[in-house]
Amino acid sequence: MRHDGHLLELTGIGKHFGGLYALSGLDLYADEGEIVSVIGPNGAGKSTMFNVVTGLYPPDDGDVRFRGESIVGLAPNRITRLGRYSDVMEGIDAARAAGLSPIKINVVVMRQINDDEALDFARSTYEQDWEVRFIELMPFLEEQETCIKDTSLVLGFVPTEEIKQQIERELGILEPSQTKMGHGPARYFKLPGAKGIIGFISPVTESHFCETCNRMRLTADGKIRPCLLTDHEVDLKAILRGGGDDEAVREGILAALRTKPDAHHMSDGNRPRWRKMIQIGG
Numbered sequence: 001m002r003h004d005g006h007l008l009e010l011t012g013i014g015k016h017f018g019g020l021y022a023l024s025g026l027d028l029y030a031d032e033g034e035i036v037s038v039i040g041p042n043g044a045g046k047s048t049m050f051n052v053v054t055g056l057y058p059p060d061d062g063d064v065r066f067r068g069e070s071i072v073g074l075a076p077n078r079i080t081r082l083g084r085y086s087d088v089m090e091g092i093d094a095a096r097a098a099g100l101s102p103i104k105i106n107v108v109v110m111r112q113i114n115d116d117e118a119l120d121f122a123r124s125t126y127e128q129d130w131e132v133r134f135i136e137l138m139p140f141l142e143e144q145e146t147c148i149k150d151t152s153l154v155l156g157f158v159p160t161e162e163i164k165q166q167i168e169r170e171l172g173i174l175e176p177s178q179t180k181m182g183h184g185p186a187r188y189f190k191l192p193g194a195k196g197i198i199g200f201i202s203p204v205t206e207s208h209f210c211e212t213c214n215r216m217r218l219t220a221d222g223k224i225r226p227c228l229l230t231d232h233e234v235d236l237k238a239i240l241r242g243g244g245d246d247e248a249v250r251e252g253i254l255a256a257l258r259t260k261p262d263a264h265h266m267s268d269g270n271r272p273r274w275r276k277m278i279q280i281g282g
């Protein structure tokens with residue numbers, strides 16, 4: 001379709017979180033074939049801007065136009081042209097064929113983004129023997145750092161209890177269940193007659209969430225982290241590259257384990273600062 005304006009155009013964009021303005025009166029455009037950089041210090045609102053463009057955050061003011069058409073209010077998967085469901089299912093089938101079990105489907109439920117799909121995910125356990133795990137949105141992003149003490153200010157946050165009640169209202173009482181392996185902080189349930197199970201992971205609303213944690217994480221660049229939400233890491237790759245033997249690696253793992261915190265302490269403002277969730281393998 002022909003249009004005479006810019007390829008992408010933001011006009012008068014405003015976005016605030018409670019009383020905190022992340023964006024105010026932002027105008028920006030990019031034309032076809034152009035490379036545009038957005039530069040600013042931490043907290044300048046760069047991430048918020050991209051989240052507004054991609055539809056993760058609805059703007060409070062202004063408009064986002066792509067090829068002359070407003071894209072405000074469209075679902076993120078329509079904006080980014082994702083939604084390749086068949087690719088996802090092929091990946092899951094490949095995991096099954098490789099003998100990976102259990103198959104875990106993690107779902108971070110976000111209001112006005114995918115909260116209307118929670119029931120479909122729960123229903124899928126009637127036919128599929130997988131584990132659907134609903135995870136509360138954690139306030140990782142810079143602009144939400146001040147909001148954890150009042151979860152109503154964490155944009156998109158949906159508490160576990162709300163999802164659980166929605167499922168029980170529509171599909172019946174969830175009976176407590178067990179997973180095949182790895183208990184950790186998830187709580188598991190089953191719908192009557194279902195093949196699969198449903199888990200809830202509630203780092204924000206569950207006060208004793210970390211008490212049953214049995215996890216450490218190995219990042220893609222060879223660091224082992226004793227907790228998802230702390231920045232402490234032990235560099236196992238450096239140990240190996242430095243000629244360390246199995247015993248040295250074992251010592252590295254134990255050194256990380258000894259610093260495992262008793263809890264994530266998010267409500268005291270603790271955050272991982274060096275890496276985002278996708279860089280950790282949450």
Ligand code: SF4
Pocket residue numbers: 185209210213214215226227228229261262263264
């Ligand atoms: S926040 Fe840390 S301690 Fe708590 S469950 Fe997650 S990894 Fe375990």
